[in-house]
Amino acid sequence: MNTSLIKKSFIPVIAIVILLVMVAWLAGSFDDKIAPGLQSNNQTKSTVNISAPFLVAYSEQALYEPVSAGVEAKQATIISARILARIEQIHVRAGNSVKKGDVLVELExxxxxxxxxxxxxxxxxxxxxxxxxxxxxxxxxxxxxxxxxxxxxxxxxxxxxxxxxxxxxxxxxxxxxxxxxxxxATITSPIDGKVVNRFAEPGDTAQPGQKLLAVYNPVSLRVEANVREQLAISLKQGQTLTVEIPSINKTQQAQIEEIVPAANTGSRSFLVKASIAYNQELMPGMYARMLIPAKTEQVLLVPSSKIETVGQLNFIWIEENNELQRRFVRLGKTNTDDMTVVLSGLADGDKVISPPHSNK
Known part of the structure; x- marks a missing residue:
């Protein structure tokens, strides 16, 4: 009887010991330990390419002010009747492409x-x-x-x-x-284009001047924006601007073709019209942003290939006093030359090297 009691009393002890061993194992108590301290500089240099460090220096960069704009058709027309007559047939609907001379509407x-x-x-x-x-x-x-x-x-x-x-x-x-x-009685298309809207149906009575169809030329799209006078006075006809179309996530170059030489007295702004290249995804009425040069500032630029990202953190390796340091940096925008603006974490004169295990 005593032997049975002894066995029952040892079972909880054994369970507690097993539990403690598992916790120690999960905590890494049985793994090899590395003493705290800095990594050997020679070992770091063996995995990092420091043969051609990038010298950080201030450079001048233009600042752009985004201005709300809209995509408009330079060549657009409203199809209407010139006589009073009943509509017999309408051969197109919104979205159809037409050629110049195609029959659109037939009247009685x-x-x-x-x-x-x-x-x-x-x-x-x-x-x-x-x-x-x-x-x-x-x-x-x-x-x-x-x-x-x-x-x-x-x-x-x-x-x-x-x-x-x-x-x-x-x-x-x-x-x-x-x-x-x-x-x-036979109404044809005056231009090559696309039907935007259809305002009548067969059986309706067409009256002179009444809208029947709206047609625009998709090749003649442009961006129009009201630019405040402080920015508009610096713009010139033929100047190239950057235009963003957020809905299709596109950025295009636009060339100013017209600046209306009279300001809007209410908003003190000038209407600027810039032509853009044909894009089948663009349609009249879409929202756009016209980036207008406002001023310049001094910024620090580094090659995007020198930046190391870990999760949501960005790091840059620099060489200082023959030692390697990894610095946390806050980044700005990346330009077309694949150079990224560093907002904080670097100083003028720092020597930036490629991330470890990188051949860049």
């Missing part, structure tokens, strides 16, 4: 064709009367030469011929007008 033309036919028949009748008057004038001239009729009768024949000739000329002009009005 039965009445217009009837007017053309009437004008043509009137011309045919006047041509018959014109031939008769011409023959009468010819006979009257011969009879007058033979002194068989008076000069008054000859003048009457001339007047009749001239009257019929004038009526025929007017009838021909009326035919041309009727044909022109009839042509208004």
């Amino acid at each position: 033309r039965s009445d217009l064709d009837a007017q053309v036919a009437q004008a043509q028949e009137r011309i045919n009748g006047l041509k018959a009367r014109h031939r008769e008057a011409d023959n009468n004038l010819t006979r009257a001239n011969k009879l007058f030469e033979s002194k068989l009729i008076s000069a008054t009768e000859l003048d009457r024949s001339k007047a009749g011929f001239q009257s019929i000739e004038a009526e025929l000329t007017a009838a021909k002009q009326g035919l041309e007008q009727a044909q022109s009005i009839s042509a208004y």
Whole structure:
């Protein structure tokens, strides 16, 4: 009985000992220990390329002020009717691409064709009367030469011929007008472009000047912005600016093609228009930011390849007094030359080397 009690009393002790051993193992008590201290400088140099350190120095960098802008179409048109007629067909919808001369809308033309036919028949009748008057004038001239009729009768024949000739000329002009009005029943695209919006449907009555379609040329897009006068006065026509389009995460170069030479009295700003290269993702009305040069500042730039990132922290290795140091730095923007602005952590004259185990 005593032996059984002894065994039961040892079980908790054994469990506690096993638990302590596991905790010590997880804490690394059985791993090899390295005494605290600085790493040997020779060992660091064997893994770091210090043959060509980058000497940090201040350089001048332009500061840009972002100005809200919009993408607009330089070549855009509103398609409207020139006559009052019922719409029979509309061949396009918003988003369709069209070519110059493509038929967009067809209006009812039965009445217009009837007017053309009437004008043509009137011309045919006047041509018959014109031939008769011409023959009468010819006979009257011969009879007058033979002194068989008076000069008054000859003048009457001339007047009749001239009257019929004038009526025929007017009838021909009326035919041309009727044909022109009839042509208004077929509305074609004046430009190559894309349909933006459709404002009517077949069966509607089109009135003169009423909007039917909106078409723009996607190749003629540009960015327009109202720039405050302190910045605008430094801009020049033909100058290249950087434009950001956040919705498609694109940055493009734009060339100023027009600066409206009158300021908005309310905002004291000038309208600046800059053309951009064709991009099929761009559409009129999209938001953009125009980066306008504001001033310059002195900044420290280092090659992006010299920066080491660990999680969300950025480090740079420098050589100082023949020793290597790793410094925490706060970074700014990276420019097109793959040089990054260092906001803090470096000083003018520091020698930056590549990160360890790097061949850069």
